[in-house]
Amino acid sequence: MNLERITEKLNILADAAKYDVSCASSGSKRKNENKGLGNASNGICHSYTEDGRCVSLLKILLTNHCIFDCAYCVSRKSNDIKRAAFTVQEVVDLTINFYRRNYIEGLFLSSGIFKDADTTMERLVQVAKKLRTEHKFNGYIHLKSIPGASDELMREAGLYADRLSVNLEMPTEEGLKLLAPDKDRKDMIQPMGFLRNEIIQRAEEKKLFKKAPMFAPAGQSTQVIVGATAIEDDRAILYSANHFYQAFKLKRVYYSGYVPVLADNRLPALNTAVPMVRENRLYQADWLMRFYGFRVNEIVNNDQPHLDLDIDPKLSWALRNMQVFPVDINKADLQLILRVPGIGMLSAQKIVSARKFNKLNWDHIKKLGVAVNRARYFITCNSNAYERRDLTGTRIKQFILAESQSKYLKNKPDQLSLF
Amino acid sequence: MTTTLVYDGTFEGLLTAVFEVYEHRLEYVKLVKGECRNTALFDSSMEILTDEPRYSRVLKGLQKKLSASGMQRLYVAHLSGIDDADPAVLGYIRYVFDAPLNIEEDYGNRYVMRVSEIVKMMRREKHRMEAFIRFQKLQDGLFYSVIEPDFNVLPMLIRHFKNRYADQKWMIYDLKRKYGIYYDLHQVEYMEMDFSDGQGAANVVSSFNEDEDAYQHLWKNYFKSVNIASRKNTKLHIRHIPKRYWKHLTEKI
Numbered sequence: 001m002n003l004e005r006i007t008e009k010l011n012i013l014a015d016a017a018k019y020d021v022s023c024a025s026s027g028s029k030r031k032n033e034n035k036g037l038g039n040a041s042n043g044i045c046h047s048y049t050e051d052g053r054c055v056s057l058l059k060i061l062l063t064n065h066c067i068f069d070c071a072y073c074v075s076r077k078s079n080d081i082k083r084a085a086f087t088v089q090e091v092v093d094l095t096i097n098f099y100r101r102n103y104i105e106g107l108f109l110s111s112g113i114f115k116d117a118d119t120t121m122e123r124l125v126q127v128a129k130k131l132r133t134e135h136k137f138n139g140y141i142h143l144k145s146i147p148g149a150s151d152e153l154m155r156e157a158g159l160y161a162d163r164l165s166v167n168l169e170m171p172t173e174e175g176l177k178l179l180a181p182d183k184d185r186k187d188m189i190q191p192m193g194f195l196r197n198e199i200i201q202r203a204e205e206k207k208l209f210k211k212a213p214m215f216a217p218a219g220q221s222t223q224v225i226v227g228a229t230a231i232e233d234d235r236a237i238l239y240s241a242n243h244f245y246q247a248f249k250l251k252r253v254y255y256s257g258y259v260p261v262l263a264d265n266r267l268p269a270l271n272t273a274v275p276m277v278r279e280n281r282l283y284q285a286d287w288l289m290r291f292y293g294f295r296v297n298e299i300v301n302n303d304q305p306h307l308d309l310d311i312d313p314k315l316s317w318a319l320r321n322m323q324v325f326p327v328d329i330n331k332a333d334l335q336l337i338l339r340v341p342g343i344g345m346l347s348a349q350k351i352v353s354a355r356k357f358n359k360l361n362w363d364h365i366k367k368l369g370v371a372v373n374r375a376r377y378f379i380t381c382n383s384n385a386y387e388r389r390d391l392t393g394t395r396i397k398q399f400i401l402a403e404s405q406s407k408y409l410k411n412k413p414d415q416l417s418l419f
Numbered sequence: 420m421t422t423t424l425v426y427d428g429t430f431e432g433l434l435t436a437v438f439e440v441y442e443h444r445l446e447y448v449k450l451v452k453g454e455c456r457n458t459a460l461f462d463s464s465m466e467i468l469t470d471e472p473r474y475s476r477v478l479k480g481l482q483k484k485l486s487a488s489g490m491q492r493l494y495v496a497h498l499s500g501i502d503d504a505d506p507a508v509l510g511y512i513r514y515v516f517d518a519p520l521n522i523e524e525d526y527g528n529r530y531v532m533r534v535s536e537i538v539k540m541m542r543r544e545k546h547r548m549e550a551f552i553r554f555q556k557l558q559d560g561l562f563y564s565v566i567e568p569d570f571n572v573l574p575m576l577i578r579h580f581k582n583r584y585a586d587q588k589w590m591i592y593d594l595k596r597k598y599g600i601y602y603d604l605h606q607v608e609y610m611e612m613d614f615s616d617g618q619g620a621a622n623v624v625s626s627f628n629e630d631e632d633a634y635q636h637l638w639k640n641y642f643k644s645v646n647i648a649s650r651k652n653t654k655l656h657i658r659h660i661p662k663r664y665w666k667h668l669t670e671k672i
């Protein structure tokens with residue numbers, strides 16, 4: 001092994017891949033049944049970067065050579081950077097050796113588009129095929145589907161990969177036109193539609209014939225960049241996400257706060273801060289839609305096109321809908337309890353289980369993991385001590401903010417008296 | 420009056436103690452691990468002799484009133500070795516036997532709650548180990564790892580690592596508790612080794628496989644490359660990987 005060259009390639013091609021935020025390695029059910037190497041069912045974060053993100057996969061580009069010129073991307077053609085390319089074997093060796101040492105759950109392979117879409121996709125598929133067939137590798141493989149690649153290649157990719165993703169990059173068609181004029185949104189949507197149908201069909205087959213091969217068992221995901229254009233408000237982003245969840249059965253939509261890497265007058269200036277709070281709020285909103293039974297228009301709408309940066313979207317919804325509260329923790333449906341700020345999925349379920357034995361009081365609720373300092377404005381329980389004051393949403397927000405020390409606080413608590 | 424039950428600290432011993440509690444209709448009991456002392460001095464103490472027929476009866480009784488996962492949780496809580504774990508398990512079991520219905524989810528009860536907390540801590544540590552274990556490949560092909568977990572989670576790691584690394588020999592050694600698990604491509608065995616001469620670590624490095632340094636170097640580089648400096652958030656980083664785990668993490672050494 002030429003360590004120096006491989007190190008250089010790895011540095012360049014990992015660096016170029018890191019702006020893709022997806023790092024999930026869960027949702028597959030691939031087992032180690034052939035006494036080979038690995039399984040893909042756990043979704044473990046093996047490490048965390050200094051910015052606190054999960055490191056679960058070896059996330060690299062096959063190459064950062066690219067014929068396109070998307071404004072938001074470091075690898076774009078017109079950017080003057082070092083270019084590099086891995087061979088298929090090099091990626092395979094890195095994956096296997098990292099995996100054996102328990103560094104990673106698997107591989108996330110993406111690529112700049114060299115020559116054309118099919119040539120690029122074909123090379124990605126080769127890596128996955130080699131890992132699965134020659135090395136009996138059962139770890140997680142996430143392949144990027146290259147927009148415009150043929151159905152035949154996508155089908156082959158689905159046979160080896162656990163997850164496939166086409167990145168929409170810009171949440172809206174207008175955004176894409178502005179920043180990536182070479183790209184056609186149709187080329188992204190077409191493979192998504194193809195994969196959706198194929199995944200559904202193969203899952204049906206698998207039900208009938210246990211031996212039928214798995215097809216992208218962890219489904220497909222996409223990523224949108226947040227804050228690269230001003231035209232895309234949170235409402236546009238979340239409505240778009242909601243559409244893709246429903247129409248394409250996506251497993252996940254990732255929101256990637258734009259990191260200014262290039263000077264371009266269509267983009268935020270180089271010294272602009274990464275919109276991390278906004279990104280975090282979008283993820284919270286996304287969770288509310290997927291797991292907490294919120295409809296997208298309850299979270300954002302014409303009157304409320306942006307998520308509140310000071311407080312999370314659940315609290316924000318509660319404060320706008322005070323007529324729903326207080327909720328009686330000993331009687332209310334799980335669905336309603338889930339809507340109480342300060343009560344998460346686990347505590348909500350525990351509440352519903354535990355109340356069969358005893359009427360719950362504040363002490364119980366606290367022990368079940370509820371953030372009582374938030375929830376107390378919105379619930380009653382088996383106790384006379386509850387928040388009797390008839391507080392307005394604005395007052396509650398002030399109280400909660402004054403107590404919380406979230407790093408996501410946009411305003412320092414001592415500035416709160418301003419409103 | 421409180422009776423002190425002196426038992427051997429094993430799970431079976433603990434279950435035997437439960438048996439005696441019912442046999443002698445004891446109400447207030449205190450558990451003490453260790454050898455039997457002079458009973459003349461502690462006339463309120465009782466020596467528990469771990470006994471198969473007795474603990475089996477308790478086990479059977481429990482199986483009737485608890486789900487499989489409920490049983491497993493009791494064992495996991497015991498395994499933790501946390502000071503108040505066994506007393507909590509004892510309290511839990513008595514509550515199980517005294518209650519007419521299944522109480523597994525009665526988190527209002529302090530024993531049920533405490534067992535649940537301990538199990539949660541154990542699971543978290545298990546997950547951490549599944550994530551943070553770093554194997555080093557030695558010349559003879561063995562993948563070797565040293566850990567110092569907060570709790571005794573090694574027995575809970577066997578299944579995961581055996582399933583995952585079915586085609587390589589590996590060993591995980593708990594430096595704090597001085598024992599390890601070893602997989603020889605067929606089965607996993609417990610083993611004891613003594614590194615107390617301080618030579619252990621040096622020997623390991625000198626017996627690295629030829630590629631080992633290269634892959635450690637590549638992994639460290641990779642870890643550096645994926646960082647996005649403009650998003651730095653040290654507090655979050657440390658919350659995810661508390662500093663005490665750093666010394667066995669290739670990328671943090």
Ligand code: SF4
Nearest residue numbers: 066068070073076112
């Ligand atoms: S096609 Fe992909 S790699 Fe190429 S410039 Fe656009 S986003 Fe970057």
